[in-house]
Amino acid sequence: MKIQDVKNVCVVGAGNMGHQIALQCALSGFKTVSTDVVPAVLEKAQKFVEGYLPGRVQKGKMTEEAAKKARSLISFTGDLKEAAKDADIVIEAVLERIDLKRKVFADLDKYAPPAAILATNSSFIVSSRIADSTKRPSQVCNLHFFNPALVMKLVEVVQGPHVSDETAQCMMDFCLKIDKIPIHIKKEVDGFVLNRIFAVIQREALWMLEMGVASFEDIDKACVYGAGHPMGPFRLNDLTGIDLTYDICMSHFLESGNPADLPSPSVVKKVTEGKFGQKTGEGWYSYKK
Ligand SMILES: NC(=O)c1ccc[n+]([C@@H]2O[C@H](COP(=O)([O-])OP(=O)(O)OC[C@H]3O[C@@H](n4cnc5c(N)ncnc54)[C@H](O)[C@@H]3O)[C@@H](O)[C@H]2O)c1
Incomplete structure (x- = not known):
């Protein structure tokens, strides 16, 4: 073609x-x-x-x-x-x-x-x-x-x-x-170019949230006001869909069998609660108004 x-x-x-x-x-x-x-x-x-x-x-x-x-x-x-x-x-x-x-x-x-x-x-x-x-x-x-x-x-x-x-x-x-x-x-790599870069940021952001290092709002603020990103990783996750993050982690885990690939507990909780992000009216943030 x-x-x-x-x-x-x-x-x-x-x-x-x-x-x-x-x-x-x-x-x-x-x-x-x-x-x-x-x-x-x-x-x-x-x-x-x-x-x-x-x-x-x-x-x-x-x-x-x-x-x-x-x-x-x-x-x-x-x-x-x-x-x-x-x-x-x-x-x-x-x-x-x-x-x-x-x-x-x-x-x-x-x-x-x-x-x-x-x-x-x-x-x-x-x-x-x-x-x-x-x-x-x-x-x-x-x-x-x-x-x-x-x-x-x-x-x-x-x-x-x-x-x-x-x-x-x-x-x-x-x-x-x-x-x-x-x-x-030119080569098939998991996540291609940009999502490979974002995956590192998202993994770190979730780890810091779960270790109680900072709230998700403050982690987002760090990326927006310190690195000039248009939005932080949690706001971005609400836009792309927390269910999508869950599916991606699960498919990695099913292939690798490595527990490190499993979705993080806070992602599992959001998905179990049906809070997928903007599309369901709530994710990390609420969009109900
Ligand atoms: N959400 C993002 O930010 C984003 C960004 C880039 C790429 N993607 C990719 O795009 C794809 C879709 O993601 P999304 O966020 O739009 O998902 P989504 O859940 O919003 O939409 C998927 C749609 O596929 C439909 N569907 C399911 N089975 C079908 C079938 N057999 N025939 C036709 N339609 C069917 C569903 O009814 C649903 O409306 C995924 O592969 C995802 O990885 C998503």
């Missing part, structure tokens, strides 16, 4: 990341289908789009014509087969579970045109663990967006050993077309 042949995009999963990735693609002129298995999630995604676009027009950030065009380019369906049937690029953004992703990719391999590139937005799962569930491993790669996907410029394009140069190049070009700044990661 070459960038000049890319017209249609399908985004699988319309949660935290998926709905914004889909909208970003539509805003950049690609015909985009957003799909999810939960009808309420799709409805919420559609409502978001229908609120976001007029809001940008009102703020003078977008012309009415551009908003209308983006709205006409994005559609929503619960039917994966229908969503993928004309796609040149599919971006998967379902839950961070390897078995689920493998199943979705096996289905996409049946439904998407043979030339289509199938990319995963996974935060930690490298595409070589998914590619063999398809018959097109050279067209399966990681395309890692950051949250919120409409705002954050960075996208990591990860070229595992099975990924063709043509696929990697097409994804780099695609990122530029959707107004993002791609980096080319």
Whole structure:
């Protein structure tokens, strides 16, 4: 696939990341289908789009014509087969579970045109663990967006050993077309570039909290006012989802068997209480007001 042949995009999963990735693609002129298995999630995604676009027009950030065009380019369906049937690029953004992703990719391999590139937005799962569930491993790669996907410029394009140069190049070009700044990661490493750096900060922050060194609010303040970060690790964790942190730690533990990889007790407590962060109205901080 070459960038000049890319017209249609399908985004699988319309949660935290998926709905914004889909909208970003539509805003950049690609015909985009957003799909999810939960009808309420799709409805919420559609409502978001229908609120976001007029809001940008009102703020003078977008012309009415551009908003209308983006709205006409994005559609929503619960039917994966229908969503993928004309796609040149599919971006998967379902839950961070390897078995689920493998199943979705096996289905996409049946439904998407043979030339289509199938990319995963996974935060930690490298595409070589998914590619063999398809018959097109050279067209399966990681395309890692950051949250919120409409705002954050960075996208990591990860070229595992099975990924063709043509696929990697097409994804780099695609990122530029959707107004993002791609980096080319030439080796599959767990967590890619930025999350590896963040994981160290998050691990230290949780350890200090649990050792009673400082409150989570003060640890956040240290990063914001001392290091100039836009937000501290706990606020960031509320944005990305404490459930996601839990899933990532559990999948590391299931592979390594190393108890050090288990999610920390305070993360387990939040997840058990259903406090996943912004999306549930409470995480480390409360968002109920
Ligand atoms: N949250 C973040 O900050 C962030 C950042 C970068 C990457 N990611 C990655 O993006 C992916 C999605 O994360 P999220 O935070 O958007 O999760 P989320 O829980 O908000 O959304 C996941 C969505 O996938 C849907 N889904 C589940 N099974 C499906 C299927 N078979 N077909 C279609 N949809 C299905 C769910 O209904 C849900 O709406 C994960 O792999 C995660 O690692 C997340």
